[in-house]
Amino acid sequence: MISLQQLTKRYGAQTAVDSLTFEIPAGQIVGFLGPNGAGKSTTLKMLTGMVTPSAGTATVCGFDLLREPLEVKRHVGFVPDSGAVFESLTGLEYLEMVAALYAIPRDSALLRIRQFISFFDLSFETLTDKLLGAYSKGMRRKVVITAALLHNPPVVFFDEPLDGLDANAAVGFKALIQTLAREGKTIVYSSHILDVVERVCDRVIIIDKGRLLLDGRPDELVATHQSGTLEKLFTQLTGGAEMERRAEDFAKTFRP
Amino acid sequence: MNPPPDAKPPVLNPALSPEKTLRRLFLTLFLRGRSSRGLRKEATPKSVGSKLALTLVVYAAFGLIALAFHGQPVFVLSVYLHSMTLVFLGMFVASSAGEVLFNKEEADILMHRPVTARALLWAKIGVLVQVSLWLAGAFNLAGLLVGTFSAEGGWLFPMAHALSTVLAALFCTGSVVLVYQLCLRWFGRERLDGLMTTMQVLVSVVVVIGGQVVPRLLFRPGGTPKFSSDSWWVALLPPAWFAGLDDAIAGRGTGSSWLLAAAGLIATATVMWLAFGKLARDYETGLQALGETVSRRSPRGTRRRWLDVLVSVPPLSWWLRDSVSRGSFVLTTAYMMRDRDVKLRLYPGLAPMLMLPFVLLFQNRGQSAGAPAGAFDGFGLAFAGGYLGMIPLLALSIVKFSQQWQAADIFRIAPIAGPAALCHGARRAVLLFLAVPAWIIFGLVAWFLPGERSHLPLMLPGIIALPIYAMAPCLGGNAVPLSMPSEEAKSAGRGIAMIGVMLVSVVISGLATWAWSGGWFWWFVLAETILVAGLYTGMRASLASARWDSVD
Numbered sequence: 001m002i003s004l005q006q007l008t009k010r011y012g013a014q015t016a017v018d019s020l021t022f023e024i025p026a027g028q029i030v031g032f033l034g035p036n037g038a039g040k041s042t043t044l045k046m047l048t049g050m051v052t053p054s055a056g057t058a059t060v061c062g063f064d065l066l067r068e069p070l071e072v073k074r075h076v077g078f079v080p081d082s083g084a085v086f087e088s089l090t091g092l093e094y095l096e097m098v099a100a101l102y103a104i105p106r107d108s109a110l111l112r113i114r115q116f117i118s119f120f121d122l123s124f125e126t127l128t129d130k131l132l133g134a135y136s137k138g139m140r141r142k143v144v145i146t147a148a149l150l151h152n153p154p155v156v157f158f159d160e161p162l163d164g165l166d167a168n169a170a171v172g173f174k175a176l177i178q179t180l181a182r183e184g185k186t187i188v189y190s191s192h193i194l195d196v197v198e199r200v201c202d203r204v205i206i207i208d209k210g211r212l213l214l215d216g217r218p219d220e221l222v223a224t225h226q227s228g229t230l231e232k233l234f235t236q237l238t239g240g241a242e243m244e245r246r247a248e249d250f251a252k253t254f255r256p
Numbered sequence: 257m258n259p260p261p262d263a264k265p266p267v268l269n270p271a272l273s274p275e276k277t278l279r280r281l282f283l284t285l286f287l288r289g290r291s292s293r294g295l296r297k298e299a300t301p302k303s304v305g306s307k308l309a310l311t312l313v314v315y316a317a318f319g320l321i322a323l324a325f326h327g328q329p330v331f332v333l334s335v336y337l338h339s340m341t342l343v344f345l346g347m348f349v350a351s352s353a354g355e356v357l358f359n360k361e362e363a364d365i366l367m368h369r370p371v372t373a374r375a376l377l378w379a380k381i382g383v384l385v386q387v388s389l390w391l392a393g394a395f396n397l398a399g400l401l402v403g404t405f406s407a408e409g410g411w412l413f414p415m416a417h418a419l420s421t422v423l424a425a426l427f428c429t430g431s432v433v434l435v436y437q438l439c440l441r442w443f444g445r446e447r448l449d450g451l452m453t454t455m456q457v458l459v460s461v462v463v464v465i466g467g468q469v470v471p472r473l474l475f476r477p478g479g480t481p482k483f484s485s486d487s488w489w490v491a492l493l494p495p496a497w498f499a500g501l502d503d504a505i506a507g508r509g510t511g512s513s514w515l516l517a518a519a520g521l522i523a524t525a526t527v528m529w530l531a532f533g534k535l536a537r538d539y540e541t542g543l544q545a546l547g548e549t550v551s552r553r554s555p556r557g558t559r560r561r562w563l564d565v566l567v568s569v570p571p572l573s574w575w576l577r578d579s580v581s582r583g584s585f586v587l588t589t590a591y592m593m594r595d596r597d598v599k600l601r602l603y604p605g606l607a608p609m610l611m612l613p614f615v616l617l618f619q620n621r622g623q624s625a626g627a628p629a630g631a632f633d634g635f636g637l638a639f640a641g642g643y644l645g646m647i648p649l650l651a652l653s654i655v656k657f658s659q660q661w662q663a664a665d666i667f668r669i670a671p672i673a674g675p676a677a678l679c680h681g682a683r684r685a686v687l688l689f690l691a692v693p694a695w696i697i698f699g700l701v702a703w704f705l706p707g708e709r710s711h712l713p714l715m716l717p718g719i720i721a722l723p724i725y726a727m728a729p730c731l732g733g734n735a736v737p738l739s740m741p742s743e744e745a746k747s748a749g750r751g752i753a754m755i756g757v758m759l760v761s762v763v764i765s766g767l768a769t770w771a772w773s774g775g776w777f778w779w780f781v782l783a784e785t786i787l788v789a790g791l792y793t794g795m796r797a798s799l800a801s802a803r804w805d806s807v808d
Contacts, residue, residue, distance in 0.1 A: 048368035051544055073370040080368075084361040086281070088288035100277035101369045131288075 001026040001155060001186040002047065006056035009042050009210075016042045018210035019056065024188065024203075026154070029181045031201035031218070032190040035238045039210040040190045041081060044157050047188075048078045061154055074102065077148035081159040081190075083141055087133030091122075091143050094132055095150065102151035109150065116146040119176075120169060137164035145173070155186045162193060174200050198222075198230040208238050274371050278379035286356065286383055308390075315344065315394035322399035330408045330507030334417065334499030335490075337399040338424055342495055343466065344395060345388045345428040351600060352387075353432050356380050363543060373540030381429060381532060388425040396421055408507050416505035420498040423524045427494065430527035437531055440542045465611055491516060497523060563589055575684065580672055584681025588655055588737045589689060597659045597742055605650055606690070613640030613698055617705070634711030637702055638768045641718025642761030644694050645725035649757055651686035652729040658738035667736060674803045675733030682737040683726050691722065713777065717768040718761065720784050725757060727795045733802035 002024040009017040017039040024030050034040045045051040047058060049069040057064065063071040085094055092113065099109030117124055120142040132140060141164045148156060158177070162170045177187050178200060191197055197204060198218045206214040214221055214237065218230050227233035235241045272280070287308060318340075325333045357380055366376065396417065403413035490496040500516020507513065566572055567582055576582040591598045616636040658664075667678055699715065702708045729735045764784070771780035 045368075050363060050367040070370045070372065073368055076368065078368040080364040082361065082364045084364040086285055086365065088285060089281075093284070097277055097281050098369070100272045101274050101366075101371055103274070106272075 001028075002058070002060050002188070004043075004047075004056070004058045007043070007046060007053055007058050008055040009039070009046060009051065010054040015210050017046070017053075017207075020207065020210075020212055021056075022205060022212065022215055024186055026186050027181055027184045028203060029177060029187040029189055029201045031197035031204035032188050032207075033192075033194070033197065033204055033234060034207040034213075035240070038208045038238075040207065041159060042210075043207070044078070044080075044159055044188070044190060047072075048076050048157060049073045074151075075153055075155060077151070077153040077156040079141075079144050079148045079156075079158045079161045081163065083137070083144050083163065085132045085140055085143060085147075088131055090129065090131055091127035091135065091139075092124075094143060095127075095147055098147045099150055104151060112150055113146065116142075116149070119172065120146070138166055138169060141165055142169065154184070155188070156180070157188045157190070159190045160192070161189070162191065162196065170196075194231040194234055195229070204230065206234065206237060213237050275375055275379060278371065278375060279382050282356065282380050282383040283386065286352070286387065312390060312394040315391050316397050318344075319395040319398040322396075322402050325399075326402050327406065329503075330403060330406065330413065331499055331503040331513065333399060333403055333406065333409075334420070334502040334507075335493075335495050337396055337417070338420065338495035338498045339493075341392050341395055341421060341424055342428055345392060345425055346432070346466075347604065348391060349384055349388060349429050349432045351604060353384060353429075353436065354596070354600070356384060357433065357436060357539070358542060367543060373543055374536050376543070377532065377536055377539045381433065384429050385425055388429055389422065392421050392425050403502070403506070410506065412506035413502065416502045419505075420501040420520070423501070423520060424494075424498045427498075427520070427524040427527055430524070430531045434527055434531040436542075437536075437538050440538045465607055491519060494520075494523070563593075572688075576681070578677055578680070580670075580677035581681040581684065584678040584737055585685045586681075588682040588685035591655060591658065591738060592651075592685065592689060595658070598655060598657075598738075601657070601742075602651060602654050605654060606647060609643070609646055609650060610694055613643055614701065616640055616643075617698075617702060617708070634708075634714045634772060635765060635769045637708060637711045638714035638717065638765035638772075639761060640698060641695075641715030642721060642764045643718070643758065644691065644698065645718055645722050645761065646754060646757050647691045647694055648683065648686045648722070648726035649729055649753060651690050652682060652726070652735040653753070655682060655686065655737050656735050657740050657742045657744065659742050661739055661741045664736065664739035667739065668804055674800070675736045676730075676799045676802055678737065679730035679733060679735040679799060682735050683730055685737075687722070687726055691726070695719065711772075714765075714768055714772055716781055717764050717784055720781065720788055721760070721764060723792045724788055724795070727792060727799070729753070730799055731795060731802075733799065733804070 004020050004022055007017060007020045008015065020039075020043060032040055032043070042051060046053050046065070047060060049065065049072050053065070057066060059065065060072045061075040063075065065072055086097075089097065095113050096106065096109060099106070099112075104112070113127075114124070116122075117127060122139065122142060126135075126139070127143075132143065135143070141161070145161060148158075156177075161173065165173060174196065177189070181187050181202070189197065189201060201218060203216065204214070204218050204221065205212065214233075216224075222228065222230055222233055225233050225236065227236055235243065321340075322333065322337060325336055357377075400414050400417055403409040403417060404411065406413070497516050497520030500513045501520055503509070503513035504517045563586055567576055567586060576585055592602060593599075613636075616639060667675070672678070695715075699712065702712055702715075768777065768780060771777040
């Protein structure tokens, strides 16, 4: 469903993503992990057609990223980590605008939006009366997730999707993406909340400094590296193992 | 219940085309403003009709000045109308285009949707042109009537002028977009954000200054023109091209008018082709650049920024002993120098204010050349001294608004009893970096102008009143920097304050000039100093007692 071949992004002399190569079949939930600045968001932005690769290529749903960017965009949904929305639109105006960009007839869009509202426990009045700028962070995130799934894309990229969601909504969301994957959708899930990734994802890909470090099933990777948890494995790989000791030392500096 | 056998399947309400959707989106965003975060529900700009109508009424009211051109030839009337239209539209497009064309958050919302960069560009341009035409239409309303009922114009004038106004709007929008595209191509996307801000400020300032200078070049006081369509130098001015079209169709229809009209058509077509056709590919690059984040190593290395150094050494370290004032000073200065939103409101706002004293100085010289010394010699210089006092007033009323206003919660969280120290920091920043340089430049110009040097002390009363001008907007703790949303920036209250300052300046400069000619100027200065000291002390005490109001 997704195939990367030596995908690279350079900014001048700096390489943000360095020759990434992997494939993701349909129906898989893939945790895409890496420390800050590892190149995760840049990779997701390349795969959604937002950023042009410097070298290499990728296909999404069989469409070439460079030659058929609009087809790629029609077949993917994306929840960016910024959670950006047009704040001076109401929730409904925003979602209707997104639906129109995918040429979804207005009646179908409204029906679908009502289904999402019901799922996320939002009120239709809130969606029609309030501007998005007045929404709480969690409500906005729900609108962004709705906007990513509204056109029923076969591939969905999530960048920190749980940010701002309350516990109930987070549980519902995790169940939703697992069910969507069983129905055949491909989910790429980028997050720093590793215990969630460990529980939800069929596979994890860990990158650092733009390069692929590990790729495999979470339980197998944890067992192979004898790390106990995915979090410990991640910190071992990305130089965070010292963090706990450093935190303890630093906390001591707060003593009066 | 089953449907009747001949019932047709329900017809789905079709989606708007992506192009129409984008146009509607950008128009809504433009009219409502990009951000409404935290605005009170009743204050949310849901209905934009009244706001827009008010703007159009103001433009139409400005347009009434065209009534003064009744009886003038079509070309003269049209040059005036197109000059002012280009100034208004230039200011509007220059101040809006950067935000409309290159919005950072928009990349995350739209760039992964199935729309092309060209479709985005065209939708945005469409909105800019559409709003430009509304404004131009409102401004030209009175001029249309004047032209229609003039001896030369007649019924052809409205059609000709409508056509030339559309061309002028396209030319203006295209030119501003072209400037951005060229910058993008020449200077590269890495420096796009900073470059956009600088260009936007420069274009706005140039348009504002042009709006002050060009009418003075074209018309004598009283509105008598210094030109006709046969004047060769007129062909260098874009308003004359579009006025040429009016003159060719509805006026004299001379060869020179047709030539000017042709120049207007060719210039507009060229600008449109370059901005929306040839260089449109660069736009996609620019949009992508906004979506990309890359940390570049600072060429400075570990050197401290000049601002940090400046505030830590005398005399500034003495002036900014209080750490809160110093922090506020650094914050205000940084935003005046670096923040796109603040810069775009601040410098174009200050530009006409800085121009007027110079205009007064030179105009006064032109009129008094060879005239005997009178009781009000030097009034222009005295007035300029007071008028420049508006700089801190205007600047403080601008820097208190920001798109990052929520970050100002830190001031309330910090153990600071009230906003006084923060206001002092902001006040000192605008005084040091805006008011003082303006005075020095103006003083130097006056110093080198023959005959003005002896009148320079007349600027003193304005300078002495400066602490009052700068303290006034701080009263009640109203000048906490960057603490209010940009969308709430209202110019009406500021306008009234400006008129007040102007009246005070007229009174002070009138008294100063009278005292100068009467030989008691220095007594006047002494009295003013004592009065200002008393007022300043009272205002300072009042500000010190101000406390944070409740955030509801």
